Amino acid sequence: MIIELLRQRRSIRKFTDRPLSERQLKILEEAVLRAPSSRGRDPWQFIFVTDRDLLQALATAKPHGAGFLASTAAAVILCADPDCCDVWIEDCAIAAFILQLTAQDLGLASCWAQIRCREHDDHQDAESYVRHIAGIPENLRVDAIIGIGTADEEKEGHGDETLRRDRIHWQKYAGSK
Numbered sequence: 415m416i417i418e419l420l421r422q423r424r425s426i427r428k429f430t431d432r433p434l435s436e437r438q439l440k441i442l443e444e445a446v447l448r449a450p451s452s453r454g455r456d457p458w459q460f461i462f463v464t465d466r467d468l469l470q471a472l473a474t475a476k477p478h479g480a481g482f483l484a485s486t487a488a489a490v491i492l493c494a495d496p497d498c499c500d501v502w503i504e505d506c507a508i509a510a511f512i513l514q515l516t517a518q519d520l521g522l523a524s525c526w527a528q529i530r531c532r533e534h535d536d537h538q539d540a541e542s543y544v545r546h547i548a549g550i551p552e553n554l555r556v557d558a559i560i561g562i563g564t565a566d567e568e569k570e571g572h573g574d575e576t577l578r579r580d581r582i583h584w585q586k587y588a589g590s591k
């Protein structure tokens with residue numbers, strides 16, 4: 415059940431050097447293509463990266479929070495055409511998380527690297543940098559990169575006691591059941 419995957423789910427940033435199998439890559443491809451999108455517009459493009467030099471370059475997309483991509487077996491860049499759909503960000507985010515859950519279901523681990531709204535350095539934003547590295551056309555926006563591989567660190571799922579139950583409301587804000 416998906417709730418069991420969610421109970422164990424954690425972001426993993428340390429990976430072994432084990433490559434993904436062809437079968438795993440095919441399932442990950444299928445999973446993102448099965449993601450829902452607003453009005454079924456599918457405004458996205460998914461770039462699967464396994465080349466070590468490219469992964470190394472993606473790891474420096476921003477000063478913090480992307481370094482783990484250097485050690486992932488694969489990374490998927492999620493980008494989309496904003497002219498195709500006004501809610502392309504939501505579309506990409508859903509596809510990204512479907513990718514993460516599918517990876518977990520395959521016994522793999524993953525972590526999200528935010529690219530949209532992030533800076534590469536003082537002169538360039540992270541989106542332009544990733545576009546340049548991966549040859550992505552100018553008209554596409556880059557939302558995020560999901561790094562995937564075999565975990566080389568252990569993290570427990572968040573315990574039931576840590577859940578922010580105060581964030582749940584019934585009928586109206588601050589309403590009770």
Ligand SMILES: Cc1cc2nc3c(=O)[nH]c(=O)nc-3n(C[C@H](O)[C@H](O)[C@H](O)COP(=O)(O)O)c2cc1C
Pocket residue numbers: 423424425426427478479480525526527528529572
């Ligand atoms: C929209 C979004 C952006 C994120 N960006 C990054 C990121 O750029 N780098 C990173 O290492 N983790 C990133 N994360 C992972 C979060 O830091 C992580 O989910 C959060 O700290 C909770 O930890 P957990 O996933 O282990 O429960 C992102 C997660 C989301 C949902």
